Amino acid sequence: MQLENCILPVSVLSKKCLNVGSGYPCSDGSDDNLERSSPLKKNSVGMTNQSEADNFSDSKDSSGDVQRGKLSPDLHGVSEIRHNFDGSSGERYILSQSNQPQSVAATPSAMFPYPSQHGPAHPAFSIGSPSRYMAHHPVITNGAYNSLLTNSSPQGYPTAGYPYAQQYGHTYQGAAFYQFSSAQAGLVPGKAQVYLCNRALWLKFHRHQTEMIITKQGRRMFPFLSFNISGLDPTAHYNIFVDVILADPNHWRFQGGKWVPCGKADTNVTGNRVYMHPDSPNTGAHWMRQEISFGKLKLTNNKGGSNNTGQMVVLQSLHKYQPRLHVVEVNEDGTEDSSQPGRVQTFTFPETQFIAVTAYQNTDITQLKIDHNPFAKGFRDNYDTVYTGCDIDRLTPSPGDSPRSQIMPGARYAMAGSFLQDQFVSSYAKSRFHPGVGTGPGTDRSVPLSNSLLSPQQTEEPTVASPQRWFVTPANNRLDFAASAYDAAAAADFAGNAATLLSYAAAGVKALPLPTAGCSSRPLGYYADPSGWGTRTPPQYCSKSSPVLSCWPTNSVGGRSGTSNYLVDDADTIPTERSPIGGSDEAKPKDLSESSWIETPSSIKSIDSSDSGIFEQAKRRRISPSATPVSETQLKSEMLAPRECEKNCAKDIGYYSFYPHS
DNA sequence: GTCTTCACAATAGATTGGCCGGAT
């Protein structure tokens, strides 16, 4: 394969990026001291990564896609459009005229496929031995970051878009993806797809700017990283590990209820930054068979700590980090096959970014942790009575939940969580244990989302968004949602007009602005759009021991017509079950541009969101019940409805099913 | 004033050992 030997210095790639970037920010890779200091960056020079070569080839010359053609002949002659909003490869829209009629709405998005980043942005090199990461803290390159920063919001967050590591960390790649090239292959054999299983939960934290406690003895991440992967060679062996890199070159501080950059990050930090999954190495079949969780990964600030270094990732407080997942094909014994370089695939999920802290700064984050982390159940003393407006998205697990689970069923608050993402497990469980419930179009979906807290956009947006976001994997004719969390309007528009979509991206509509201003600044349907849960790729391997992954129907058109097996949240299933695929054409897509925007009622603004001094007083304080808006009563009454109770009982049961004990 | 460290109580999971019933 000629492309495998394509050696591309970073500078060259960067230039390519600028050429094809269609105006998107792109690191030139030359003026970033942090980047230069990164051994990873250095390593990237001269890499021989097939994936990277592929990617480069894609962006460089669509006619040179020889390899792609071999791997995915279906792509040729097909008008395929793929767009990547943030350059992360995390949000893809693939449209193919060769597809059968896409009954996408029938495919509830439970998870979110992120294609790998086959660009030189990830550590090139052989990561057969992840210890190679342990020297420095590489920082995501800031090429695009700089430009974004100039557009920063008052909160210090870039306002134009999805200002995350992906952009300034994977610049050339990002640029390549921003263009619409027929050579942009879809999901091809050998290219893994990774789904962030608990993406909804991550998003809930992310919208408040996730914070992770670091301690000397090490603190587990919550939410922890959990993935499903597909597209691996079932017989090949892989190492799978996570590393954590600086997401930006800033030191951050929490000031005035907001995270603001404050000085430069300290990049001269040593310590382990890599966490190898304990199952590594293992076969592709193994990895695809079950969820890949990193629940025991601990974060520490103890650089000199010698205990459990394998379990600990050393970070610095008040720095922003980006976890990444690496999939490395290795020999059976776990050693890297040096004869076949370029077997590294890296996946970055922007919503998993976090700021390391030694004590929580944002009370919203604290509350989310308490509400969702079973280990913090002891602090849920008054969750029955305290339910403020902004906490409407709190999903307090029922007593039966488990620390193994991050995705709380939100059993008692089904209504409250109906427009949230993290009930997907619940719905899944419900459908599993109540086969007759929620398995068909409109089934068990009569519960009106009439809560006054739900704006029309909130209640309907998923309905229209989901059907628009899908893509088909040409290689296997698989139907997947792009599951993008990005604006549904962009997705809809994109379905018919790629150029328009590009303009959306350029205009920043893709954005996921960090809402440090709290609920009031919750920007778009991004968060409230449960359809952001991309339909997970059907596992190729069924496991009796893993009920979650047990034999999904893979019929791309009708195979998934039943929603009973999907890990979706309530809101997500609503449109799904109304979808045409199930024989119902009830779902009438609305104006997406309208539906994708959410106007958060002022009554549910975060206490941290205001500019008043309340925030400081509220810091480290539980939200006062007195702040509970009128809607609370209504909410409670709906939550206590027998029907909901009944359903939620099943949710709790299924909750365990979803997270089989290790 | 900001940030870090520590002890604390609450909670849950894992482990251990005893008991019981069924199969061989």
Place this chain on the structure above:
DNA sequence: ATCCGGCCAATCTATTGTGAAGAC
């Protein structure tokens, strides 16, 4: 009689956020 597996309760270990104290 022995072995095995399931069930249960007690104990141990690990985890959580809190809040005070100390360091800078």
